[in-house]
Amino acid sequence: MDSYGPSLNRSQSLASGLEKTSPTWNKPSHSRSSSTLSSRHSRQIIKDWEVIDDPHGEMHTGVENPHDVSTPGICEGYLHKRRKWPLKGWHKRYFFLEAGVLRYCKNQHDVPRGRVQGSLDLSLAVMSINKKSNRIDLDAGDIIYHMKAKSHDLFYIWVTKLQAHRLYKKNEAAHVHSGFFCSLSHSAGIGQSQTNGDLSSAGRADSASASGVLPSANTAVNTKVSAWLQQSHDPDICIQELNRCHVDLNELNRLIQRLQTLEAGQAFTNGDLKRIISTHNLSLEKPKKHRSGKIWGHSRTLSRVEALGMPIRGITKSLSSSHLSNSSHLGTSVPSIPDYVYSQLCPSTITLTPEGKKIHQDICATSLRVFTSLKTVHEALSHERQKLQEVWGTNNIHQSNALAEPVDVRRSSHRAPSVADSAAEYFDASDDILCCSSEASDESGLSDGSTTNSEPEEGHVSATRKYRASISKSPNSVIPKSTGRRTSLPAQCPDNSHVGLMAILYNNIGKDLARVSMPAALNEPVNLLQRLCEELEYSELLDTANNTADPYQRMVYIAAFAISGYSTATFRNRYKPFNPVLGETFECVREDRGFRLISEQVCHHPPISACHADSDNFSFWQDQRWKNKFWGKSLEILPTGMVNVTLSRYGDHYEWNKVVTCIHNVLSQQRYLEHYGEVTIRNLKSNACTCKITFVKSRYWGSETNKNEVQGTVLDQSGSVIHRFGGLWHEGIFCDTLPTPKCVWKPNPMPKDYLLYYGFSTFAMELNELPPDLKPLLPPTDSRLRPDQKLLEDGYVDESDRKKDHIEECQRERRKELAKKGEEHIPRFFKKSKDLCGRDVWVTNGTYWKLREDPGFAKTTNITLW
Numbered sequence: 001m002d003s004y005g006p007s008l009n010r011s012q013s014l015a016s017g018l019e020k021t022s023p024t025w026n027k028p029s030h031s032r033s034s035s036t037l038s039s040r041h042s043r044q045i046i047k048d049w050e051v052i053d054d055p056h057g058e059m060h061t062g063v064e065n066p067h068d069v070s071t072p073g074i075c076e077g078y079l080h081k082r083r084k085w086p087l088k089g090w091h092k093r094y095f096f097l098e099a100g101v102l103r104y105c106k107n108q109h110d111v112p113r114g115r116v117q118g119s120l121d122l123s124l125a126v127m128s129i130n131k132k133s134n135r136i137d138l139d140a141g142d143i144i145y146h147m148k149a150k151s152h153d154l155f156y157i158w159v160t161k162l163q164a165h166r167l168y169k170k171n172e173a174a175h176v177h178s179g180f181f182c183s184l185s186h187s188a189g190i191g192q193s194q195t196n197g198d199l200s201s202a203g204r205a206d207s208a209s210a211s212g213v214l215p216s217a218n219t220a221v222n223t224k225v226s227a228w229l230q231q232s233h234d235p236d237i238c239i240q241e242l243n244r245c246h247v248d249l250n251e252l253n254r255l256i257q258r259l260q261t262l263e264a265g266q267a268f269t270n271g272d273l274k275r276i277i278s279t280h281n282l283s284l285e286k287p288k289k290h291r292s293g294k295i296w297g298h299s300r301t302l303s304r305v306e307a308l309g310m311p312i313r314g315i316t317k318s319l320s321s322s323h324l325s326n327s328s329h330l331g332t333s334v335p336s337i338p339d340y341v342y343s344q345l346c347p348s349t350i351t352l353t354p355e356g357k358k359i360h361q362d363i364c365a366t367s368l369r370v371f372t373s374l375k376t377v378h379e380a381l382s383h384e385r386q387k388l389q390e391v392w393g394t395n396n397i398h399q400s401n402a403l404a405e406p407v408d409v410r411r412s413s414h415r416a417p418s419v420a421d422s423a424a425e426y427f428d429a430s431d432d433i434l435c436c437s438s439e440a441s442d443e444s445g446l447s448d449g450s451t452t453n454s455e456p457e458e459g460h461v462s463a464t465r466k467y468r469a470s471i472s473k474s475p476n477s478v479i480p481k482s483t484g485r486r487t488s489l490p491a492q493c494p495d496n497s498h499v500g501l502m503a504i505l506y507n508n509i510g511k512d513l514a515r516v517s518m519p520a521a522l523n524e525p526v527n528l529l530q531r532l533c534e535e536l537e538y539s540e541l542l543d544t545a546n547n548t549a550d551p552y553q554r555m556v557y558i559a560a561f562a563i564s565g566y567s568t569a570t571f572r573n574r575y576k577p578f579n580p581v582l583g584e585t586f587e588c589v590r591e592d593r594g595f596r597l598i599s600e601q602v603c604h605h606p607p608i609s610a611c612h613a614d615s616d617n618f619s620f621w622q623d624q625r626w627k628n629k630f631w632g633k634s635l636e637i638l639p640t641g642m643v644n645v646t647l648s649r650y651g652d653h654y655e656w657n658k659v660v661t662c663i664h665n666v667l668s669q670q671r672y673l674e675h676y677g678e679v680t681i682r683n684l685k686s687n688a689c690t691c692k693i694t695f696v697k698s699r700y701w702g703s704e705t706n707k708n709e710v711q712g713t714v715l716d717q718s719g720s721v722i723h724r725f726g727g728l729w730h731e732g733i734f735c736d737t738l739p740t741p742k743c744v745w746k747p748n749p750m751p752k753d754y755l756l757y758y759g760f761s762t763f764a765m766e767l768n769e770l771p772p773d774l775k776p777l778l779p780p781t782d783s784r785l786r787p788d789q790k791l792l793e794d795g796y797v798d799e800s801d802r803k804k805d806h807i808e809e810c811q812r813e814r815r816k817e818l819a820k821k822g823e824e825h826i827p828r829f830f831k832k833s834k835d836l837c838g839r840d841v842w843v844t845n846g847t848y849w850k851l852r853e854d855p856g857f858a859k860t861t862n863i864t865l866w
């Protein structure tokens with residue numbers, strides 16, 4: 001098995017499909033950069049990985065069927081697919097590629113039975129390949145497939161096929177969109193004349209609403225939208241371009257038909273070979289000898305060639321291998337195509353007589369024209385989309401907050417794409433964004449399962465449905481009594497939709513997100529130290545656990561606590577917490593909840609935040625660091641380090657891992673968060689029971705109700721299930737095996753207008769509050785005293801940005817100073833230690849609260865951070 005981490009380490013440029021060298025990727029030394037991308041079409045290789053772009057200069061024109069010139073042939077066969085968690089490794093899956101959609105089944109026989117395990121729309125996917133290990137990764141935002149071919153020749157064929165299908169699917173999407181737009185324009189009376197149809201706004205709005213495109217109920221919106229339509233010239237551009245396209249496509253059709261009539265028989269080029277591969281239906285499985293002679297999956301392809309009874313002209317085995325070996329980007333030496341695949345390549349397409357060559361050139365030129373037209377249409381539509389959004393946004397304040405809405409009311413990627421959505425998706429997918437890891441070598445077991453589509457056991461979905469129904473029947477948690485703390489932030493969150501996230505992510509490929517400086521407009525006014533504290537929002541579950549005599553029931557409450565920590569993410573995908581500077585601290589004293597917490601940024605490289613909380617009932621500590629992997633469309637956060645809880649009454653010491661958090665569609669407006677993976681909770685002081693919690697990865701085609709699903713079991717020493725519970729990490733957890741079945745946890749109601757205030761819960765809002773009587777007690781390193789964060793909280797985004805730059809600059813200076821002296825930063829309130837398994841951990845050194853009381857931080861020597 002090849003390693004996972006290095007595969008994601010990608011760092012140079014590549015000319016995929018095109019025989020040219022593209023500019024080398026330059027990573028700026030300073031992480032903060034708003035510069036545009038060095039080259040939109042640059043391709044990158046980090047280590048052995050390459051991001052495969054669409055072959056812009058080269059059209060894959062299928063010539064098999066002149067009436068359907070652009071449909072690439074089917075491709076099917078076994079590939080290895082990275083296993084779902086919790087198991088590592090690979091399993092063999094039968095893949096079936098047709099009309100731009102890749103589906104897979106457990107085996108070949110499941111295909112005709114329709115037992116599809118997963119499917120991925122290639123037009124939405126960023127494709128990365130590793131030719132050394134024959135690996136292909138597809139990231140479609142919602143779904144990521146990691147695949148491996150068993151030989152280099154099959155790898156070559158699959159990549160060629162996938163490329164062709166992706167291009168096909170994208171073009172198809174563009175056609176659908178332009179067709180849609182045309183019909184919209186036609187129904188609005190613009191007509192074919194291409195003159196600026198002088199339409200009354202009422203006419204346009206009426207026809208649009210009649211076709212159900214615009215919400216007819218909202219007349220204010222309709223009026224705005226019709227005003228927008230009136231100003232728009234882009235629809236006319238689209239119509240002109242599409243007419244041009246139509247003419248060109250007719251020409252293409254004619255050329256291809258002529259080409260087909262010509263005889264094959266001459267040498268062919270790499271381009272030909274790729275084209276042939278793209279065009280044909282291929283079954284990549286070795287035909288097995290079968291009594292009836294009928295083999296599923298081959299009958300269609302092999303029998304066609306056989307039925308034609310054609311001698312293989314034009315291609316000879318030796319030729320094919322020599323040509324393959326020159327192949328532009330798939331490898332220095334590509335082995336010959338296996339016989340059983342080779343025999344499926346119909347030779348009639350290799351028509352390269354001089355006349356054939358000329359036709360071929362014409363086809364390419366015409367295809368390019370079509371491509372350019374479609375690009376123009378696409379740009380025009382994107383522009384229209386933006387305008388439509390603006391109009392919509394001014395009418396609907398929540399529109400701008402749509403991102404932060406609960407996942408189950410959003411998920412636009414799961415409905416049929418709208419014109420606007422698809423245009424954005426198309427744009428996203430055609431950008432060269434590479435997949436990378438913040439770590440050079442990452443063997444993290446967590447990441448292993450994280451990116452595959454989980455295939456929950458049968459019954460999972462129905463169990464969650466039941467849990468969900470029970471949760472909704474359970475009373476809401478009592479609204480917490482007034483604590484005298486603030487109930488709102490001083491200022492609303494800024495609009496950050498203009499910030500060029502793509503350039504930032506590009507420029508910081510391979511870096512820890514926790515070290516990447518972003519414009520303050522992307523930040524939320526809490527930092528990662530404070531977010532650690534947020535995990536204690538439902539600390540009452542630990543209090544309950546400490547008052548529960550039965551060890552199995554106790555475990556249920558510990559599990560509910562572990563899950564509750566993830567619920568803060570529900571409305572928080574638009575802003576990033578501030579990165580604490582080295583030596584920054586944060587304290588949180590909650591008399592009302594009976595705990596106090598301290599946290600400190602203990603290490604900068606890698607960034608590590610440590611925390612420790614105490615109460616009469618429990619202690620809670622963890623040191624958090626995470627790696628991030630950028631797959632082109634999604635950003636995975638892989639936390640390392642364990643969470644620890646001890647309970648005073650029973651002396652239990654629970655320890656558990658964290659799951660992966662994935663920010664899907666990170667660059668687009670369809671961004672959403674998902675947690676997935678398995679948590680194991682162990683009690684290090686007793687073997688009586690363990691707990692397994694599964695954060696189920698949602699299925700792309702699943703119903704909205706299986707999003708954010710969590711299921712868990714408490715097991716006794718022998719592995720028997722003692723308790724079962726489940727629900728959704730943003731809605732609550734129900735346990736039906738307790739003496740009285742009940743909802744063990746439900747999130748607190750959100751404060752008023754929470755979407756306008758970063759999606760913060762009341763608890764989150766209180767974190768950065770600085771009451772006057774607290775100020776003199778804090779060390780000057782406390783996050784509440786950090787001026788940039790405060791400025792942002794108060795709504796001064798530009799000032800915050802400048803201050804942030806300054807603070808980061810100061811941190812760099814301090815680091816240089818230390819390095820000059822050959823010294824290392826020593827954290828003030830935490831020390832490095834080893835846990836029972838020998839892992840490095842950061843634990844409290846017990847000095848914070850003592851110093852705070854005596855002599856008080858005003859009288860100690862403190863470092864100046866800002």
Ligand SMILES: CC(C)CCC[C@@H](C)[C@H]1CC[C@H]2[C@@H]3CC=C4C[C@@H](O)CC[C@]4(C)[C@H]3CC[C@]12C
Nearest residue numbers: 522569572573574575576577626637639658661
């Ligand atoms: C680029 C920006 C604007 C996109 C937003 C990024 C946000 C959503 C990311 C950045 C850092 C991320 C956090 C980093 C670490 C953890 C700890 C983990 O155990 C739970 C998820 C959690 C708490 C992440 C939630 C999502 C997060 C807040």
